[in-house]
Amino acid sequence: MAEASQDAAKPAIGAPSRRRARKRPDLVIEQIKNWIMDQGLQPGDRLPQEEALIAIFGVSRGTIREALKALEAQGLIRLRTGPGGGAFIDRVSEERAIELLGNYFFSRDVTLKDIYALRKLLEPEMAASLVGRLDDAHYRRLEKTMSVYSGPPRSIEEERAQRMAELDFHGILADACPNPLLAFSCRFLHSLLKNLAVCRHIYATSQPELRRQGRSYQVELLAALREADTGRVRKVMYEHMCEAERLMREREMVIVRRFLREDA
Amino acid sequence: MAEASQDAAKPAIGAPSRRRARKRPDLVIEQIKNWIMDQGLQPGDRLPQEEALIAIFGVSRGTIREALKALEAQGLIRLRTGPGGGAFIDRVSEERAIELLGNYFFSRDVTLKDIYALRKLLEPEMAASLVGRLDDAHYRRLEKTMSVYSGPPRSIEEERAQRMAELDFHGILADACPNPLLAFSCRFLHSLLKNLAVCRHIYATSQPELRRQGRSYQVELLAALREADTGRVRKVMYEHMCEAERLMREREMVIVRRFLREDA
DNA sequence: AGATATTTGTTCGTATGTATT
DNA sequence: TAATACATACGAACAAATATC
Numbered sequence: 025m026a027e028a029s030q031d032a033a034k035p036a037i038g039a040p041s042r043r044r045a046r047k048r049p050d051l052v053i054e055q056i057k058n059w060i061m062d063q064g065l066q067p068g069d070r071l072p073q074e075e076a077l078i079a080i081f082g083v084s085r086g087t088i089r090e091a092l093k094a095l096e097a098q099g100l101i102r103l104r105t106g107p108g109g110g111a112f113i114d115r116v117s118e119e120r121a122i123e124l125l126g127n128y129f130f131s132r133d134v135t136l137k138d139i140y141a142l143r144k145l146l147e148p149e150m151a152a153s154l155v156g157r158l159d160d161a162h163y164r165r166l167e168k169t170m171s172v173y174s175g176p177p178r179s180i181e182e183e184r185a186q187r188m189a190e191l192d193f194h195g196i197l198a199d200a201c202p203n204p205l206l207a208f209s210c211r212f213l214h215s216l217l218k219n220l221a222v223c224r225h226i227y228a229t230s231q232p233e234l235r236r237q238g239r240s241y242q243v244e245l246l247a248a249l250r251e252a253d254t255g256r257v258r259k260v261m262y263e264h265m266c267e268a269e270r271l272m273r274e275r276e277m278v279i280v281r282r283f284l285r286e287d288a
Numbered sequence: 289m290a291e292a293s294q295d296a297a298k299p300a301i302g303a304p305s306r307r308r309a310r311k312r313p314d315l316v317i318e319q320i321k322n323w324i325m326d327q328g329l330q331p332g333d334r335l336p337q338e339e340a341l342i343a344i345f346g347v348s349r350g351t352i353r354e355a356l357k358a359l360e361a362q363g364l365i366r367l368r369t370g371p372g373g374g375a376f377i378d379r380v381s382e383e384r385a386i387e388l389l390g391n392y393f394f395s396r397d398v399t400l401k402d403i404y405a406l407r408k409l410l411e412p413e414m415a416a417s418l419v420g421r422l423d424d425a426h427y428r429r430l431e432k433t434m435s436v437y438s439g440p441p442r443s444i445e446e447e448r449a450q451r452m453a454e455l456d457f458h459g460i461l462a463d464a465c466p467n468p469l470l471a472f473s474c475r476f477l478h479s480l481l482k483n484l485a486v487c488r489h490i491y492a493t494s495q496p497e498l499r500r501q502g503r504s505y506q507v508e509l510l511a512a513l514r515e516a517d518t519g520r521v522r523k524v525m526y527e528h529m530c531e532a533e534r535l536m537r538e539r540e541m542v543i544v545r546r547f548l549r550e551d552a
Numbered sequence: 553a554g555a556t557a558t559t560t561g562t563t564c565g566t567a568t569g570t571a572t573t
Numbered sequence: 574t575a576a577t578a579c580a581t582a583c584g585a586a587c588a589a590a591t592a593t594c
Contacts, residue, residue: 084583090357097358106591107558121392128385138467145409203402370571371578
């Protein structure tokens, strides 16, 4: 099982080739990861330089770099050039985590029904968790975001921007949610709603009812939050989600039908 | 083949260095990804060989390989050696997605309270979605898994194995869930419960009540599923989660207290 | 501001491993 | 078994970025 480094000592005159012992492809990635754990490295800490890593793991520069690139792609390290540069332990960012998870669902078909089945459960709970935790800065951010869709859109671009802002409203709420799992789950669903093909089609059509209704629910939600009325917060958010689902799925059917007609 | 040699000939008097146009570090990764989308490649399809990629993207083998390794780390492609080998488009596996998402939560502290806040919402909904969808094979798998913890454990290892099997029971249910988002969310929570440090400590202690109670809830759940009694399915699963949370968090407190005492 | 040193980033040539035929 | 076609790995040199003086 891949001992691997038993020789390395002398290239044994007669054998000019095989300069180093060979290793399983992705083994080095795992090795570096384990080494990081063993050393107890924390976010911000720097890994040894490439030359040192070559010595530690007994593989060539190219192999080390491939492994570092793989770790970078997972968001585990950050690579910097220049003096004092190198590979630094990094906390996976939320954006990266959302992107990586998005890849998983890309080839599986997620429907609006699936998304809203979760939103109806999670958003009310998320909102309820905020009671008593929002300060003036939060309310200002929320109201500023709502101002983006205070009036009817004057173009397709503005229509779409309003939909994005409506989702950002929920994202700001998630910022203040004390449960990282709940906050992430909500934000991932927002990301799906921003990027899914069906949704992009929906946002390209005029949706006056969605805007008006969504806005009025959000106004009422903020009132309930200010009053610290947890029950009402939950109820308003739940109804908000139900109505959003209804309107979105109505449009979805129209678009799917149109698509099928064009296809035929 | 050996394209790649379009320069090599003459360094074009005025520009001796810079043999190729320079690119941003991770740009090639994005380029390849976009190229894959443009070509409409599907899972199973093969990317061009390295030599061809070198020609297409105008970078050297090393750079191409670093990019491919990065894509492989994200689970987007699979690399194979030998004739007919190369890079193949791959669907991100659930295991990989769970691993990558686990990295995100690794450095954030997730508590049992956070996990169960979600499980109390999701598991009942997940179970309800199964009504009328389970066949004999499912029931057999579920009962076989339950047999692992039908009796009291005789060792620490068996204790732990029983906890894992209890989680597997819920994983088997998730297998049959038609909502991919819901199924994934539940399974990710199971993964956290299997790997979190606190949980590992808990599983290393004797927990007779957890086993007996969990098992009886699961028996009742299966009965409700067979009867297609959605309301009861929901209710039983919810109570199961509440009780599991209670017992787990009780143990958690004991362990945290012990840890603090040892620390002092 | 400019020169310099440090460290990653990229390239090329070549050798080796491995699966297919 | 041998030939082939591919990825995988190595090493040395050079390019670019960036911190420090």
